[in-house]
Amino acid sequence: MKSLELVNIRKVYGDAVAVSDMNMTISQGELVSLLGPSGCGKTTTLRMVAGFIAPTAGSVLINGTDVTHLAPYDRNTALVFQSYALFPHMTVAQNVAFGLEMRKVGRAEREAQSLEALKRVRLDHLSDRYPRQLSGGQQQRVALARGLVLNPAVFLLDEPLSNLEAKLRGEVRSEIRSLQQSLELTTLMVTHDQEEALTMSDRLVLMEAGGVRQAGTAQDLYERPADAFVADFVGRSNVIEGGAEEAGFRTACGTLLPPAASGEAGARFYAIRPEKISIVRDGEGVEGALREILYLGAQTEYTVMLGQTPVTVIAATPGPDDALAGMRSGEAVRLRWSSADARLLNA
Numbered sequence: 109m110k111s112l113e114l115v116n117i118r119k120v121y122g123d124a125v126a127v128s129d130m131n132m133t134i135s136q137g138e139l140v141s142l143l144g145p146s147g148c149g150k151t152t153t154l155r156m157v158a159g160f161i162a163p164t165a166g167s168v169l170i171n172g173t174d175v176t177h178l179a180p181y182d183r184n185t186a187l188v189f190q191s192y193a194l195f196p197h198m199t200v201a202q203n204v205a206f207g208l209e210m211r212k213v214g215r216a217e218r219e220a221q222s223l224e225a226l227k228r229v230r231l232d233h234l235s236d237r238y239p240r241q242l243s244g245g246q247q248q249r250v251a252l253a254r255g256l257v258l259n260p261a262v263f264l265l266d267e268p269l270s271n272l273e274a275k276l277r278g279e280v281r282s283e284i285r286s287l288q289q290s291l292e293l294t295t296l297m298v299t300h301d302q303e304e305a306l307t308m309s310d311r312l313v314l315m316e317a318g319g320v321r322q323a324g325t326a327q328d329l330y331e332r333p334a335d336a337f338v339a340d341f342v343g344r345s346n347v348i349e350g351g352a353e354e355a356g357f358r359t360a361c362g363t364l365l366p367p368a369a370s371g372e373a374g375a376r377f378y379a380i381r382p383e384k385i386s387i388v389r390d391g392e393g394v395e396g397a398l399r400e401i402l403y404l405g406a407q408t409e410y411t412v413m414l415g416q417t418p419v420t421v422i423a424a425t426p427g428p429d430d431a432l433a434g435m436r437s438g439e440a441v442r443l444r445w446s447s448a449d450a451r452l453l454n455a
């Protein structure tokens with residue numbers, strides 16, 4: 109059964125289209141991320157699901173029921189914001205119980221359910237504290253508990269990790285994902301962070317300018333990007349402009365090996381991931397000049413100029429006896445890749 113369905117959903121502000129005719133379904137227990145650059149319509153979409161924004165056209169269905177015209181409290185969704193939005197004058201337990209109180213759940217039941225939700229996020233020992241007495245990560249877990257306690261049909265998360273520092277972000281990320289999986293929560297998460305989306309989601313919906321560019325699993329988007337925008341937004345990609353010819357793909361930096369898979373007819377871009385390119389000192393390959401070496405610890409990132417075109421290569425940092433040890437900026441190098449890893453894309 110489909111738990112959440114958006115049918116031709118659209119939102120227009122004056123003459124600006126924030127979301128244009130979007131279609132999407134999420135199955136029971138699935139986590140789907142809405143990913144895309146700032147301003148592409150992610151929050152607007154999420155808030156139309158929650159009921160805080162009325163769509164200009166289209167409908168929202170939850171478990172098969174049309175909820176487009178229902179108030180937020182009648183939709184059985186729970187929304188968690190990046191800013192946590194906890195009530196400062198209420199304790200942790202009171203914050204978590206608040207939604208149940210609104211639903212007229214009796215006191216004893218409220219307390220039992222809130223405690224249960226707090227246990228799930230491992231904060232039951234802090235139930236008498238006030239939000240200001242908690243760390244950012246703890247506050248975000250209270251916000252999660254406040255959503256979980258409602259046992260929502262659809263759980264909505266708007267950039268839930270973006271206020272947390274890097275290390276905490278990783279922890280809360282795993283916590284959200286394992287809760288979501290163990291409770292089989294149908295979840296729609298908004299993020300602009302591709303790593304977050306790739307690691308947490310069953311499926312991703314990549315948006316741009318109010319529309320869907322591509323939807324699929326992390327592997328679909330990473331390995332089979334539909335266009336140059338997707339290739340560049342999901343992971344990193346070298347995207348080189350040119351045109352396909354009999355002999356290969358002609359670019360300002362020479363004719364490149366044609367991709368094994370036939371791309372779109374008339375494709376104008378050649379895409380190759382940085383980690384799919386090997387850099388060598390001599391032998392076969394496209395000639396270039398090494399411009400920059402960025403040591404990243406386990407990996408090293410190289411910028412190689414093919415004529416005027418910079419190409420990024422990411423490779424394991426060479427050991428002292430490695431052929432690549434002691435490379436210097438300015439050196440002539442050659443780049444090689446397999447035609448199986450290259451793709452032809454449109455803009």
Ligand SMILES: Nc1ncnc2c1ncn2[C@@H]1O[C@H](COP(=O)(O)OP(=O)(O)O)[C@@H](O)[C@H]1O
Pocket residue numbers: 121124125126144145146147148149150151152153
């Ligand atoms: N209340 C509003 N009035 C007018 N324009 C809005 C309003 N809310 C959002 N927008 C516009 O709609 C577009 C999508 O916004 P939003 O959904 O917040 O993007 P995202 O969450 O992807 O960053 C943006 O161009 C934004 O400026």
Ligand SMILES: [Mg+2]
Pocket residue numbers: 150151152298
């Ligand atoms: Mg947003």
